[in-house]
Amino acid sequence: MYLKHLSISGFRGVGSHLDLHLGHRTIIYGPNGSGKSNVLQAIAWTIYGKLPLLTGGVFTREDALVNDFLDEARTEVTLTLSDGVAITRTRNKQKSTARGTNPLTVSLEAADPQTAVEQLIGLSLEEFFAALFLHQETIRDFITTTPEERSATIDRMLGTYLLRSLVKVVDPKVPAQAIEEAEEAIKRLDRQLSQASVISREVIQKRKEEHGDPTELSQLLENIRQALVPMAKKLGLPVPEASLVGLENSLAAARRAQLNTVSALESQAGQLSALKERYEQASVTGWQMINERRDKYGDPSDLPNLLEEIRRDLVPIVKTLGLSVPKATISSFESNLATMPRVQLTTSGSLEKKAGGLGTLKERYEQISKEVVEDVSVPTELESQRTHLQAWINTLNREIPILTRQLNQRQAAERDLAELHLQVQALPELRNDIEQLQRQLETIEATGRQGTLYNQVLIAGQEYLEQAQPEHCPLCKQRIVDLQALVEILRRETPVDVEEIRQEYKTLHAMLVQKQNQAAQLEQKQKQIEKLKMEIAKFPEDIETQIEEKQKESEKLTNELTAVQAEITQIEGRIKLATEHRRRLDGVLMEIEEALGRSPSEDVVGALEQDIQTVRKQAADVQALDIQPIADKLNRAKQLSQIQEDEVQLRQRLDTVLEEVKQTLGQPPGEDVIGALDQAIQTAHKQAAEIQALNFEPIVKELDQAKQLDEIQKDEIRLRQFESSYQTASQEKARLNYRIQRLTDLRNALQDIAETTKRHQQTIVTGLLDALDIHRYYQQLDPHPAYRQLQIEPELTAKGTYNYWIKALTDDRSHGTYVQTRFSTAQANCAAIAIFLAVNQHLSKKLETIILDDPSQSMDPDHRMRLAQTLATIPRQVIVATEDPQMFGFLVDVFETPTIHQLGSWTVDGASLVG
Amino acid sequence: MPIVEQIKANLVDPDKHGPVLKALVDILEEQGEKGVKDRIKKWIEEIEADTPPLTESKE
Numbered sequence: 009m010y011l012k013h014l015s016i017s018g019f020r021g022v023g024s025h026l027d028l029h030l031g032h033r034t035i036i037y038g039p040n041g042s043g044k045s046n047v048l049q050a051i052a053w054t055i056y057g058k059l060p061l062l063t064g065g066v067f068t069r070e071d072a073l074v075n076d077f078l079d080e081a082r083t084e085v086t087l088t089l090s091d092g093v094a095i096t097r098t099r100n101k102q103k104s105t106a107r108g109t110n111p112l113t114v115s116l117e118a119a120d121p122q123t124a125v126e127q128l129i130g131l132s133l134e135e136f137f138a139a140l141f142l143h144q145e146t147i148r149d150f151i152t153t154t155p156e157e158r159s160a161t162i163d164r165m166l167g168t169y170l171l172r173s174l175v176k177v178v179d180p181k182v183p184a185q186a187i188e189e190a191e192e193a194i195k196r197l198d199r200q201l202s203q204a205s206v207i208s209r210e211v212i213q214k215r216k217e218e219h220g221d222p223t224e225l226s227q228l229l230e231n232i233r234q235a236l237v238p239m240a241k242k243l244g245l246p247v248p249e250a251s252l253v254g255l256e257n258s259l260a261a262a263r264r265a266q267l268n269t270v271s272a273l274e275s276q277a278g279q280l281s282a283l284k285e286r287y288e289q290a291s292v293t294g295w296q297m298i299n300e301r302r303d304k305y306g307d308p309s310d311l312p313n314l315l316e317e318i319r320r321d322l323v324p325i326v327k328t329l330g331l332s333v334p335k336a337t338i339s340s341f342e343s344n345l346a347t348m349p350r351v352q353l354t355t356s357g358s359l360e361k362k363a364g365g366l367g368t369l370k371e372r373y374e375q376i377s378k379e380v381v382e383d384v385s386v387p388t389e390l391e392s393q394r395t396h397l398q399a400w401i402n403t404l405n406r407e408i409p410i411l412t413r414q415l416n417q418r419q420a421a422e423r424d425l426a427e428l429h430l431q432v433q434a435l436p437e438l439r440n441d442i443e444q445l446q447r448q449l450e451t452i453e454a455t456g457r458q459g460t461l462y463n464q465v466l467i468a469g470q471e472y473l474e475q476a477q478p479e480h481c482p483l484c485k486q487r488i489v490d491l492q493a494l495v496e497i498l499r500r501e502t503p504v505d506v507e508e509i510r511q512e513y514k515t516l517h518a519m520l521v522q523k524q525n526q527a528a529q530l531e532q533k534q535k536q537i538e539k540l541k542m543e544i545a546k547f548p549e550d551i552e553t554q555i556e557e558k559q560k561e562s563e564k565l566t567n568e569l570t571a572v573q574a575e576i577t578q579i580e581g582r583i584k585l586a587t588e589h590r591r592r593l594d595g596v597l598m599e600i601e602e603a604l605g606r607s608p609s610e611d612v613v614g615a616l617e618q619d620i621q622t623v624r625k626q627a628a629d630v631q632a633l634d635i636q637p638i639a640d641k642l643n644r645a646k647q648l649s650q651i652q653e654d655e656v657q658l659r660q661r662l663d664t665v666l667e668e669v670k671q672t673l674g675q676p677p678g679e680d681v682i683g684a685l686d687q688a689i690q691t692a693h694k695q696a697a698e699i700q701a702l703n704f705e706p707i708v709k710e711l712d713q714a715k716q717l718d719e720i721q722k723d724e725i726r727l728r729q730f731e732s733s734y735q736t737a738s739q740e741k742a743r744l745n746y747r748i749q750r751l752t753d754l755r756n757a758l759q760d761i762a763e764t765t766k767r768h769q770q771t772i773v774t775g776l777l778d779a780l781d782i783h784r785y786y787q788q789l790d791p792h793p794a795y796r797q798l799q800i801e802p803e804l805t806a807k808g809t810y811n812y813w814i815k816a817l818t819d820d821r822s823h824g825t826y827v828q829t830r831f832s833t834a835q836a837n838c839a840a841i842a843i844f845l846a847v848n849q850h851l852s853k854k855l856e857t858i859i860l861d862d863p864s865q866s867m868d869p870d871h872r873m874r875l876a877q878t879l880a881t882i883p884r885q886v887i888v889a890t891e892d893p894q895m896f897g898f899l900v901d902v903f904e905t906p907t908i909h910q911l912g913s914w915t916v917d918g919a920s921l922v923g
Numbered sequence: 924m925p926i927v928e929q930i931k932a933n934l935v936d937p938d939k940h941g942p943v944l945k946a947l948v949d950i951l952e953e954q955g956e957k958g959v960k961d962r963i964k965k966w967i968e969e970i971e972a973d974t975p976p977l978t979e980s981k982e
Binding site for chain 1: 925926927929930933934935936939940943944947948951952953954955956959960963964966967970971973
């Protein structure tokens with residue numbers, strides 16, 4: 009069975025009417041947006057009444073099925089099958105694609121037309137779009153990079169997309185969570201009810217028997233109040249109310265007040281005792297101690313005289329030590345005496361150091377004085393001797409090199425002479441060779457001339473015989489018997505090799521010239537020998553002797569000069585030493601002058617000795633100074649000053665204590681201060697004892713009983729409240745149990761659906777992938793040059809859905825790769841089409857049709873041609889929509905008798921056929 | 924046979940759970956996956972808002 013005819017009216021972009029015959033090979037060709045896809049979608053919509061591509065939020069906002077521009081606002085599509093069955097579906101425009109019905113009529117006897125049509129076609133909606141209809145979105149999605157999206161596309165191609173979606177979204181955990189919440193609410197109710205059940209009438213009766221009747225509570229509270237009132241008054245607290253809370257607060261306040269009051273009274277008694285003690289100290293003990301100190305150190309009124317006396321004692325000492333005279337005050341004296349031992353030590357130390365320095369200077373002066381000697385100088389005769397020797401040596405040193413140079417020149421000339429002698433020895437032999445060569449040349453020259461003549465005769469004779477052909481020889485006149493033989497003889501006669509003779513002559517001549525040149529050079533050297541001999545004769549014969557004598561004389565004079573120079577150097581060293589000693593002595597004398605503070609007399613040592621004695625005496629005087637008596641007097645002055653201060657302070661303290669006593673007692677104490685304080689202390693102790701004696705225990709016991717009665721009273725109220733609310737809680741619990749039951753039903757349903765769908769999906773996917781013959785179509789569609797095998801590898805995810813990996817393998821399956829990673833877009837398209845064709849072959853048994861919407865996306869001409877050829881071999885009805893002119897051309901070429909529908913550009917009147 | 928029918932035939936309790944499956948598939952086809960999720964949530968809300976029958980409240 010296949011599709012035969014399609015009549016469309018008002019469907020999506022199609023206008024009022026479009027009639028299409030669907031042949032075995034049908035091509036729908038037109039530009040983008042001309043309505044090709046709408047025509048193909050109309051086939052699916054007519055059969056199933058819905059289009060899976062038109063789902064999602066945007067399609068609920070308008071009716072995307074009915075043409076917008078037609079007045080009728082209605083669509084009708086009739087699909088006629090090859091067996092004559094006509095399927096017609098209609099729709100009136102709605103507000104949403106999902107809304108409304110799409111009535112179906114079919115030319116069959118059927119109670120349920122939809123079921124009848126689907127049974128006729130033999131495919132579910134999902135299977136139809138997987139096996140029959142390859143639309144451009146599928147091809148595009150196939151090459152997307154996300155594994156999730158790609159796997160969803162492959163599920164669409166396999167017809168399992170619905171299963172995938174169900175597995176993804178049907179989640180039993182959602183109602184399970186609501187069940188848990190309801191169960192938790194029940195637990196809370198149970199806890200509430202169990203807590204309430206603790207309170208029971210029996211328990212309350214028992215507590216009444218133990219603690220009394222709550223009706224007596226008000227009388228009991230009044231009794232407690234009566235008992236608390238006098239205590240509160242005694243503690244200065246307000247009168248309590250006759251309520252449980254008021255009495256509890258009042259009792260707590262009274263107990264706190266008891267502790268605080270007793271503590272305050274005891275503290276007051278302690279303060280009074282301390283005051284009494286301080287008064288006794290200020291009025292009696294303090295004066296006794298001051299009098300004792302007066303007896304020991306004297307009257308403080310003597311203090312000014314004592315200070316003046318100390319000042320007088322200090323004056324000579326501070327002058328000796330170079331200090332300023334202090335003021336007549338204790339602090340000034342203390343400061344002065346404190347610094348005095350240090351100054352004393354420093355001063356004596358400085359003087360000792362000065363004496364030591366003078367002693368050192370004296371020693372150095374004496375030492376250097378001994379070393380200083382009279383002035384020395386280099387003798388004149390030594391200086392002139394050195395000059396004379398130096399001049400003579402210089403003369404010799406100039407002459408020796410000149411003689412040496414002459415000697416070298418003579419020796420070089422003698423060596424040249426010997427060399428020339430050797431060279432000119434070859435001259436006689438060379439001359440002989442020249443004569444011999446000249447003779448040989450003369451001989452060769454004569455031979456050459458004869459040879460030339462001979463050859464001329466031969467040629468002339470031959471020419472003569474040939475031209476004249478004489479009968480007789482012109483020379484000997486004999487008869488020539490055989491002229492020809494004679495000519496031949498002359499021809500055979502070998503001519504003389506004149507050229508060879510010429511070459512030999514040239515060679516010998518060149519040798520002669522060479523030897524003549526050599527001879528000329530040697531004769532030139534002969535002349536040089538004579539010249540050299542004359543030059544050598546000019547040099548004196550005893551040059552070596554002269555050089556030797558002058559060198560010996562130079563050495564002798566140099567030795568003499570060295571001796572003279574050493575003597576002069578020694579004298580110069582002595583001069584330098586004397587100068588150094590004199591400089592050092594001058595330095596010491598300057599130091600001495602500086603130390604003495606004056607220029608020393610002739611007797612430098614004596615002057616130094618005298619100053620050393622003086623300084624040492626000064627140091628001894630400083631060390632002998634005694635400040636202890638002054639320190640003793642200063643100590644006494646300090647005691648007298650302290651006594652004065654203590655007397656003033658004691659008087660002030662007494663005044664202060666008396667003021668405090670007055671403040672504490674609230675009245676002047678009178679004459680007997682100690683007696684008044686003793687009486688106040690006793691009063692405070694007595695009051696503290698009375699407060700301490702207050703007993704709250706009976707009140708505490710009564711208050712405990714009152715609390716028990718109050719608790720019983722409250723429990724009785726709560727019991728009454730619980731008894732009334734128990735029914736409400738039970739009803740709530742039952743309501744929650746009912747909710748759990750319904751939620752559990754929902755969860756079980758979802759769980760059943762989810763698990764069954766997963767199992768079903770697994771069965772279909774594994775079965776389908778095993779059955780598909782993808783390889784066959786992949787081979788036809790020009791596989792990858794290396795990866796020529798194709799297979800789908802399913803991978804089950806944690807969610808229960810499948811991820812599919814399209815794997816390409818080499819023929820020997822030794823190498824594998826994934827289509828998405830290494831294939832071009834066109835190669836991936838081929839893979840998608842191969843899968844689609846395999847699925848079509850497997851699933852579509854009844855309806856033998858295949859629909860392809862723009863399948864040649866991203867393909868080059870070669871791939872397009874292969875696709876067209878592959879489609880041409882499929883033994884089913886093929887309906888192809890394309891906008892690609894080249895693909896259209898290929899399809900027209902390879903399809904046998906194709907049915908062609910060409911659509912023009914789309915207008916508001918809808919899609920229309922061209923021609 | 925449509926896929927819904929194939930799944931329904933394999934359910935543990937096809938009579939009770941089949942209508943739920945059918946409803947979910949219809950929603951899935953019309954509104955997509957989000958529609959199914961929303962529908963399940965709505966069922967739960969409806970159950971939670973529903974008052975139990977009088978007979979159960981007396982238990």
